Amino acid sequence: MKNIGQMLKQAQKMQSKVTEMQSALEAHEITGGSGAGMISVTLNGKGEMRSIKIDDSLITAGDTEMLEDLIVAAVNDTKSKVETYVAEEMQKVTAGLSLPPGMKLPI
Numbered sequence: 001m002k003n004i005g006q007m008l009k010q011a012q013k014m015q016s017k018v019t020e021m022q023s024a025l026e027a028h029e030i031t032g033g034s035g036a037g038m039i040s041v042t043l044n045g046k047g048e049m050r051s052i053k054i055d056d057s058l059i060t061a062g063d064t065e066m067l068e069d070l071i072v073a074a075v076n077d078t079k080s081k082v083e084t085y086v087a088e089e090m091q092k093v094t095a096g097l098s099l100p101p102g103m104k105l106p107i
Contacts, residue, residue, distance in 0.1 A: 017093045022046075030085055032078030039074040043082050045089075049075070 025045030033040040038055040052074070058067050 014094065021089055021093050025086065025089070028085070030078060030081045032074060032081050034073035034077060035070045039070045041071075041074040041078045043075075043078045045082060045086060047079060047082055 026048075028045040029042050029050055030045065031040055031042045035055075035058070038058055040053045042050040042052075044050055052071070054067070054071075058070065
């Protein structure tokens with residue numbers, strides 16, 4: 001029984017850390033881009049878009065399809081960076097706790 005009590009305490013402590021991390025993720029912003037910096041997208045750590053910047057030269061070019069492709073590439077680049085950041089932060093919170101494949105903590 002003592003082991004179960006220790007496990008419960010450890011689980012509560014980890015839940016507290018996860019809650020703190022969720023708040024920190026909302027505040028943390030990550031920027032990615034495409035087109036050699038002509039498009040930049042900023043997402044918070046929860047994947048919510050905060051801003052997008054488009055170089056004026058792309059708007060005057062009149063090539064809508066290229067602009068759309070660059071925006072998609074910039075969002076995907078930033079999303080990848082956010083996922084990497086969240087995985088690194090989660091590793092810190094779980095202190096190397098191995099979760100079964102496919103299992104994720106609620107973030």
